[in-house]
Amino acid sequence: MILKGNSVANELKILLSKKYKIVITTHLNPDGDALGSTLALSMALKKMGHDVYPIVPNEYPDFLQWLPGNEDVIDFYKKKEFASSIILSADIIFFLDHNESKRGGDMNEILTASKAVKVMIDHHPNPQMVVDFQLSFTEASSTCELIFEFITAIDGLKFMDKAIAECIYTGILTDTGCFNYNSSRKRTFEIAAQLLSYDIPKDDIFSRIYNNFSAQRMRLLGYCLNEKMVVLPELNTAYIALTLEEQKRFDFATGDSEGFVNYPLSIKGIYFTALFIEHKDKVKISFRSRGKFPSNLFSERHFSGGGHLNAAGGESKFSLDKTIQKFNDLLPDYKAQLNS
Ligand code: 5GP
Numbered sequence: 001m002i003l004k005g006n007s008v009a010n011e012l013k014i015l016l017s018k019k020y021k022i023v024i025t026t027h028l029n030p031d032g033d034a035l036g037s038t039l040a041l042s043m044a045l046k047k048m049g050h051d052v053y054p055i056v057p058n059e060y061p062d063f064l065q066w067l068p069g070n071e072d073v074i075d076f077y078k079k080k081e082f083a084s085s086i087i088l089s090a091d092i093i094f095f096l097d098h099n100e101s102k103r104g105g106d107m108n109e110i111l112t113a114s115k116a117v118k119v120m121i122d123h124h125p126n127p128q129m130v131v132d133f134q135l136s137f138t139e140a141s142s143t144c145e146l147i148f149e150f151i152t153a154i155d156g157l158k159f160m161d162k163a164i165a166e167c168i169y170t171g172i173l174t175d176t177g178c179f180n181y182n183s184s185r186k187r188t189f190e191i192a193a194q195l196l197s198y199d200i201p202k203d204d205i206f207s208r209i210y211n212n213f214s215a216q217r218m219r220l221l222g223y224c225l226n227e228k229m230v231v232l233p234e235l236n237t238a239y240i241a242l243t244l245e246e247q248k249r250f251d252f253a254t255g256d257s258e259g260f261v262n263y264p265l266s267i268k269g270i271y272f273t274a275l276f277i278e279h280k281d282k283v284k285i286s287f288r289s290r291g292k293f294p295s296n297l298f299s300e301r302h303f304s305g306g307g308h309l310n311a312a313g314g315e316s317k318f319s320l321d322k323t324i325q326k327f328n329d330l331l332p333d334y335k336a337q338l339n340s
């Protein structure tokens with residue numbers, strides 16, 4: 001049975017009135033919203049008396065490792081056997097910021113095999129996963145916003161505390177680009193205001209995330225903008241591609257390219273941007289758009305990906321050069337849409 005909407009929270013409140021072994025997981029390459037929501041819900045459910053295990057599919061950047069509860073996170077990629085045994089013996093699995101099985105990476109198989117009750121809480125369009133309970137609201141700025149609503153619904157914020165508020169605030173901050181995009185909703189600001197009442201160090205949180213890069217990362221950004229950015233004014237598009245060799249040259253670490261894809265979007269007349277990062281076995285791509293151009297549909301159709309209207313991701317199994325060629329070949333078909 002799949003329940004949608006407000007009745008879900010009530011059903012889950014009843015379900016969670018008994019004590020359970022619970023796994024909380026999220027998507028591959030966890031970002032601030034993925035990790036913030038995972039840790040916030042883990043801490044809240046722990047305080048309610050459950051046995052809780054936050055499990056991520058792979059590593060996440062340094063600038064998220066200060067988050068409260070970080071030490072409890074199990075990295076599936078590093079501890080496959082241990083994580084698998086927990087997943088297989090869990091009563092309930094929460095999928096947060098994650099609505100497509102494929103986005104679980106190598107964890108997917110074991111998650112599918114699990115007989116646990118499955119719950120999705122997410123804000124991406126078009127959920128693609130089979131679950132028992134689905135809280136899916138695309139109008140929310142972030143999954144963290146939904147976690148705030150969910151905790152409110154199941155315990156009236158009885159267990160909300162500063163640490164949980166810090167995690168939720170982090171997800172809202174990062175998924176809205178510091179209250180820029182995805183944040184035209186009044187509710188987002190109301191929740192942020194409520195979080196501030198838990199005395200969270202708002203300015204420190206900003207610094208831990210955005211003023212925490214290595215010097216090499218800043219040099220890499222300069223290099224990308226100066227030497228690697230390709231601007232196609234007639235197609236309202238700009239892109240950057242980074243080879244493995246370049247990543248090595250700048251001591252590339254996970255998260256270093258975070259935000260790069262947004263820079264070309266502030267060029268006048270550019271409405272669509274892409275960032276191609278070469279990996280050993282694939283090319284990972286980020287897409288961003290301004291206005292109506294659906295970067296998620298573009299990614300879904302051509303690069304096995306998805307995401308939101310203005311922020312999406314995908315991948316390619318072709319070489320970096322071939323991937324860029326494919327991208328360039330596709331753009332003229334979208335000229336009218338890119339121009340509108
Ligand atoms: P980013 O470019 O920051 O990695 O991701 C932007 C948005 O697209 C996020 O909402 C993220 O969840 C989504 N996304 C990134 N990569 C993929 C992908 O390979 N598949 C799908 N379906 N969504 C993705």
Ligand code: MN
Pocket residue numbers: 033034097123142143175
């Ligand atoms: Mn999110």
